Amino acid sequence: MKVIHTLCLPIVLWMFFSSCSKERLELKPNSSIVTLSTVEDLQHLLDNAQVTNVTGALSQLSSDEYFIVDDKAFDGLNRQTQRNAYVWAPDLYEGEEEPSWNNLYTAVFYANSVLDAMEAKDFDHSDREAENNLKGSALFIRAYSFHDLVRSFAPVYNTSTAARDLGIPLRLSSGIDEIKPRASVDESYRQILADLSVARGLLTNDTSPIYKNRPSLASVFALYARVYLDMGDYLLAGRYADSCLMINHELIDYNTIDIASQYPFHDTGSEVIYFSEQINAYTTGYTNRYQGTFGMDSLLVSLYASNDLRLPIFFERNSLGNYSIKRGYTRGLYAFTGLAWDEVLLIKAECAARLRDVESAEQLLNELLQKRYRRGTFTLPVFNNADELLTYVLTERRKELVWRGLRWQDIKRLNREGRNIQLSRVIKGQTYTLQPNDPRYVFPIPDNEISLSGIEQNRR
Numbered sequence: 001m002k003v004i005h006t007l008c009l010p011i012v013l014w015m016f017f018s019s020c021s022k023e024r025l026e027l028k029p030n031s032s033i034v035t036l037s038t039v040e041d042l043q044h045l046l047d048n049a050q051v052t053n054v055t056g057a058l059s060q061l062s063s064d065e066y067f068i069v070d071d072k073a074f075d076g077l078n079r080q081t082q083r084n085a086y087v088w089a090p091d092l093y094e095g096e097e098e099p100s101w102n103n104l105y106t107a108v109f110y111a112n113s114v115l116d117a118m119e120a121k122d123f124d125h126s127d128r129e130a131e132n133n134l135k136g137s138a139l140f141i142r143a144y145s146f147h148d149l150v151r152s153f154a155p156v157y158n159t160s161t162a163a164r165d166l167g168i169p170l171r172l173s174s175g176i177d178e179i180k181p182r183a184s185v186d187e188s189y190r191q192i193l194a195d196l197s198v199a200r201g202l203l204t205n206d207t208s209p210i211y212k213n214r215p216s217l218a219s220v221f222a223l224y225a226r227v228y229l230d231m232g233d234y235l236l237a238g239r240y241a242d243s244c245l246m247i248n249h250e251l252i253d254y255n256t257i258d259i260a261s262q263y264p265f266h267d268t269g270s271e272v273i274y275f276s277e278q279i280n281a282y283t284t285g286y287t288n289r290y291q292g293t294f295g296m297d298s299l300l301v302s303l304y305a306s307n308d309l310r311l312p313i314f315f316e317r318n319s320l321g322n323y324s325i326k327r328g329y330t331r332g333l334y335a336f337t338g339l340a341w342d343e344v345l346l347i348k349a350e351c352a353a354r355l356r357d358v359e360s361a362e363q364l365l366n367e368l369l370q371k372r373y374r375r376g377t378f379t380l381p382v383f384n385n386a387d388e389l390l391t392y393v394l395t396e397r398r399k400e401l402v403w404r405g406l407r408w409q410d411i412k413r414l415n416r417e418g419r420n421i422q423l424s425r426v427i428k429g430q431t432y433t434l435q436p437n438d439p440r441y442v443f444p445i446p447d448n449e450i451s452l453s454g455i456e457q458n459r460r
Helices: 010-018 039-046 058-062 071-075 080-086 099-118 128-153 185-200 217-231 234-247 310-314 341-354 358-369 386-400 407-416 447-453
Strands: 066-068 166-169 182-184 272-274 294-296 315-317 323-325 423-427 430-434
Touching: 039 099, 039 128, 058 080, 058 128, 058 407, 066 423, 071 080, 099 128, 128 166, 128 185, 128 217, 128 407, 166 185, 182 185, 185 217, 217 234, 217 272, 217 341, 217 407, 234 341, 310 315, 341 358, 341 386, 358 386, 386 407
Parallel strands: none
Antiparallel strands: 066 294, 166 182, 294 323, 315 323, 423 430
């Protein structure tokens, strides 16, 4: 992935980090030294992928895709937050700083800084097409970051309670001295959808492999589909997934992949629509690096048939006899969490199954799975009814989208409809369980944010 890192950030970064200190809130930087006034300047700002192309880590730490191999490995984790997230402890942070919140709001700040700069009187409006793309990109990044935040720090969207459930602060400007209260879950989702609505009219459908870190019209449709799936609006989720797939949906034939490779894919792979990865903050890298710490959940691994190429491409046996996960659609150490054609196709298949469009769902499954199984070995089962088909789609979703930071939210939304997924861990002889719809599915807001802003904390 080609990433351009800007050197023109001192005043922007000073403004952001000063917001973390009450003593500095009264300091007013001299606006005359701000030099970000052209599309090129501001594009460099958004191209800082280590800021704008990241998602949080808490959902990966807490999900059921992996296990910690023993008590010694548990004690050896580098942060108390990670140990607490593994057993869903009510006091998650114990005074530690938690970057999932801060890093995502840094991305929001970058996006807002670009949007505000474009409204300044000295902004160069000479290239309207590039300007539209820049504004659409900033709005998409803000929507993408808000969505990741609301998934982690707010309850799952429920039509009967969303208007009163607490969502996230919706920071819509780069001002450093504006403290926003928490919006409702419904307001949070409406803002995400509003940003996407504007971005949709500004971005092109360019999905160039060189710039997978930059938003496109396809990424807007893909994020729409992901958001509406979370909301339980399967009609709209399916429609936006279809709009995305109509642009292009080149699937990788796994029969062409080297199953022995530690790096089966790369950042600019043909299935990637928009690249993001999990923040580098915890011991959550690809588990072949941490085989003495992690193993992949045995129930998950057992879901793959012997002729399913995802088994050897996604996983490998390690020296402890467990399975480790290889790198997915990235060459980096941390999980790919972006948008890809296979996810969009599975969203459309799930929505078709839920809406009793059996023929469409089966067609989509065949299209995907013919390229996931050894050539000539896959035959779609015969389903007695749409419910059996839906269960099959959800199983394929779990198998296909493993280690992408999606499982935690899937558990939340599936338990909303009564799937009754219960999680369990055993550490030091003690069994920890997480019941369906437990308040601990909503992570607490970091302590330093509560101290600074005074916003209401989540109850666990």
